[in-house]
Amino acid sequence: MLKQLCNQQDMDVPRMVEEFAKTADLVIGKGPNNPTCSERTAKRWRAGGVDPARLPPDTRRVLECMFGRRAAELFGPPERDDPAAPAFDLEHVIDMTARDAQNDASATAAASVSDTSLDQLADDVHALAREYASIAPIQAFHRGRELQQQLHDQRDRTQIPAQQQRLLELLGQTTALLATSAFNLGAFNSARRLARSADLYGEAARLEPLRAYCDGILAYIAYFTGMPGEAVAKARRAQTYGGLGDVARRRLLAIEARAHGYLGDVEPALRALRLSEEVESGARDSLHDDVGGEFGFTSERLAMSSSSTALLIHDAPQAEQAARRALALIEQRPAEARSAHVLGSAAADLAMARLLVNDVDAACEALEPVWDIPADQRVTGVLVRAGQIQHYLTRPTFRGAPVSRELRDRVEDFTRTATTHQLTGPTLLQLEA
Template structure:
């Protein structure tokens, strides 16, 4: 015996040759006639019609106005319409017609496919969003952090809208990855603006998107960001833990591993673990297997880790372990590399950070004049690009020059005052407190 339709509603629609789109049109027309509330009339979509006919909706879940419309359409109350139809043997039940059932099944399959196709987004739109995220990542170094945040927020909203529009799994997957990448850029911008708690929250959001999309390079980047935040907020042990966990993800290229080992090296240096810091520093320089991944290498930019950025990071590690010679060598290399790039491609973060590290290395050797010369590139950095990494370093210089030994000397005092003015006039006005990372007097 052929199975009965799931609901009386489906049976009546089949008998009346009422496809899903026709059903929606009739429902809207009847709602206007019976309810007459204009924009507040109950509505019905193709998917809703399928759900009602398949018996997946309880009558009490419907609004009173919706029940009125259904009763007007079929002269039966909603409870009866959404319940299974009477048995075929019941004389009052409509006769079951196999050929008609096949015809209606084919029609509904076509309607469902049309509805699914409508619930998707253009591949061209996705390609443009992919380009927009990559462009923001690659332009990051040349943009003020607040501008990155604004652009990232706009991208976030657009990606959210597109995710609501599509039911296609492949598109949902792609949008999850793009949203996670955008969250990571927002986290980096929030960090550079000094909003550490929000940067941490955004980095964790990026990690969750990476987990949902099964995109492990994104998870590694997010954990690296969390390690970096922990380092700058006085939690070096957590920074080591996060950096090591990030290195355990699969599918990472050399760039990702260089970045994570450089972060780990600095955290070890902060902890005073010189041997571990030197080992991680060596590993950051030795990551040359040729492996690549789609995020750190494919997109690059802020997701990458350029040679000059590695050199700058390693100069900071050398300062933490009190190796002024290595710090000066690495800082000089970073400055040489960044100066060799076109003006538009130079990172203010690297330029300022390396200049400050070079100055600090010379101050450790009591070379104040050398420190003044090293800081020359710093003064040209616009207020809106004086990010956390630069301001932490200049704060350390200011603190170092406040030592009693320099109080009666003119040049150290002038340099300290100029560094203080540089920090004070940073337009970002750092939102979070920054821990002093160097104990250089020891």
């Protein structure tokens, strides 16, 4: 009967919600504690199958006042205007079906957002990914949080499947950037949770390159927290996802090489390292190539990663060669486009390679670019490498030498004055790509 009365009064779903709120103010008068009726609830009530006895008393009072009928009648069968008329009125059924379709279509059309707004949000997310390397991780985290909230707000406003899909993809990308920021700030537990959340968005959106990227982050975290076997497993699983381009595969192979190096598995580490440098199929994907930025994996970052792997297997000459290549490549970029993370990490790797052959003076020279890194851009990778150097200089070989002591003190001051809060220990040799 409720649906019949609504049709007789030309009361569509939005108007029913509005009338319910007005009547509740008059009849109940409890202000914010009044019963409410959403569009979804109104549609459910009009569809029937509701037990009025299960409705709250205040809700029944509002409905009874709106329609002048008892709640039990409202949710019972409709009245027939003419008792002699047939029970099945085809014209009436068609008319009600048309009205319901119009109401639902109107509600769906109203529950959408501007494509222009979505375009701007996509531009903002992609700009954050591309500017990530040149800004402080805490700044990237704050920008990511703002974007995350805007994207959630837009999801609540639209029921359009294509818009929901696009928002899922953007939420996944933003959450992955938040995970990377948390990792670079040393908050490993939060980074792990964020990476898994981003992976869930990728799963819901059927975006396999994003899932592969998230597994890469989880692999980083695994070997930083003393689980190199899990790091290898994560890196390998990530490579099984479909639709990955060369950049994605290069990144994942570099991560796998690092994890094997942590385990001391020299041959698998060298094999993965070689494969990472040989990936040249021409394949691309929408995340690592089209968005790029922090989702990409530049040639200097690959070279820096190779130097770190070489250090893990204690190959000082190869580590120096790769670190020098990374520094030469990054110097070719404009100053504003250089990654402090890659620059500082490659310089620290070069210094460590020289310390492995007991050349302290050459190590001091290699570290010169590191001292210029701003305090708020001293990310996990740079600080762990600095801690590794500081710890290595405590060996008997270097004790008592003024140059070694001065370098150790300078590294300690560099780490102490960083504005990022690091949770990693100083003796870790596993370094992130």
